[in-house]
Amino acid sequence: MSVVPDSSTDASGVGADPRTGPAPGPSRAARLATRGIPLLVLLVLLASAPLFAAPFTANTLSRILIFALFAVSLDLLVGITGLPSLGHAAYFGVGAYTAGLVSIHWTSAAPVPVLLAAAVGALAAVATGWLAVRSGGVYFLMLTLAIGELVHQLAQSLSSVTGGSNGLFGIPSVRIGGEPLTLAGYVYWYVLAVAVLGFLGLWLVARSPFGATLRGIRDNEPRMRSLGYSPFRYKYLAFVVAGGFAGLAGGLFAALVRIVNPSDAGFTTSALILLAVVLGGAGTLWGPVLGAAVVVLVRDTFGPQLDGHGPLLLGVVFVVAVYVLPRGFAGLAGLVPGRRRSTGGTA
């Protein structure tokens, strides 16, 4: 994966508008420092969190990291490619079930379950994405919704494999070098390591010439087509990559909570993660991370107080966010100047 050599992408390398051209900004080294140092500090803080935080906090942080990875994988579709999916949890669920089944029936040695989860998630996206991407426009919204519901119902009806509505339980803890990881802190480090690699992968995809092409398709598909690109092939590949990373996040989820429910592949999970992307700001990659943190905190902190009616609060957040934060937190920060939201248009 090569990195775009020209400077027409903005400092973050993502959410850039190809039409604005190179902006006179600080030098490459200065930019690296202003971006890299806070990132490094954040990474150190995250890595040292289990040393001073309670196990419950480590667990919540793990959850946030997993949902953040999931949200960023969706952002590759929604924000970068302009394909708003309402069924992305399907691939998350497929990954989670894959990792769970691999751990139960074969091995839970460290990278095997999550890697297989990513692979099967991508395969599921290959199998279903063709139709959704081919149709495009509002049909894409509806078809992804139907695909998500299909996977949800499958998880429920194939109870001999998935455990049906009881969920797939008894997933053994992850093993590294033959030793099972049982303490919340160790599991957290495992999640952190895989999630950071996942973020890095998605960031590289978004920065690559491939990512630039996706943004081009999002902003002006007829023009990209007349330049000789095949929008369908690029969108399809983006869908598969996003499915693979969602599968990876699902695999991590199975390793963390060690039980997988059909609802993890269902509509509410899809809606939740889309909310995280929109709330954070689609197309920025870092915005959805923030959005995922807010969504997980709202659901896990306020949800139990509302007697399990977390989705009520979620719905209110949805409605408010649509009016108040049309570009998400990223829009608030004013870091994406001049970028029109062009997702979801009927191209």
Next chain:
Amino acid sequence: MAGWFDANLVSILNGFAIGSLLFILAVGLSIVFGMMDVLNLAHGAFFLVGSYLAVSFVAGVSWGGFLAALAVAALFGLLAGGVLSGMTEPLARRPILDQALLTLGISLIVAEVLSIIYGNNVRSVPGPPGLDGSVQVAGSTYPTYRLMLIAVGLLLALVVWLVVERTSIGALVRASVADREMVSAMGIDNRKVKFAVLGIGSMLAAVAGVLGAPVYGARPGLDKTILILALVVVVIGGLGSVRGALIGALVIGQVESLGRALLPELASFILFGTLALVLIIRPRGLFAGKVAHS
């Protein structure tokens, strides 16, 4: 063939009953989208409100209760559609995703409020008096209520078809589906048309909820199941087409019913397979007209 037909008569009749219900639901969804580009994801939630209204008015005990539930549901649907129309107005110039998100949020709120009021148990509703029994149909016993549902669905299909194809209001609807900008340029207020269409579409959804209560009962999650079925019908039939909604509803009704009866494990695959097949042959649905926004 005749033997197979006899053995599956009940499933086929069920398919027609489900198809009738789906038509009542999908026609509103389809026209609202075809005309106004509003993808109303709260449609299933409005259906569920109707179902729970049937529970509240104990629709099975007396005709009075059943009719009261229908009336209240119709009123609720009109109001809800009107409110939704007002709420989507500021988003008219924004991407479709924003309106979809708004209605998604509303559907989450409505579904949760219903689960707070009615709890999470499955509620069943008996048919109204006189219709709660069974009759003999070609040697099989079949619930009377579902036969009535088929009749009501077909009647409604006829009414909607007549209104859309034969009246001036229908001409306005068809013109708006084809080219909204042009209709607006001719001096017709788009917002009023949208208000009316969303109101009537939501009313049909809530009424379908009451009518469907004796078949499906009322339970959390039913809204999503119904919404998915209605969306599949709309996609198969083609956005904005009444005929498409009818054919799509009848096809999906049979697919659902026969699929669940013959291959219960694979029912959702068959549903998706049908959808995939139609979209491979006709990417814009069976009866998609020359729609400006496609």
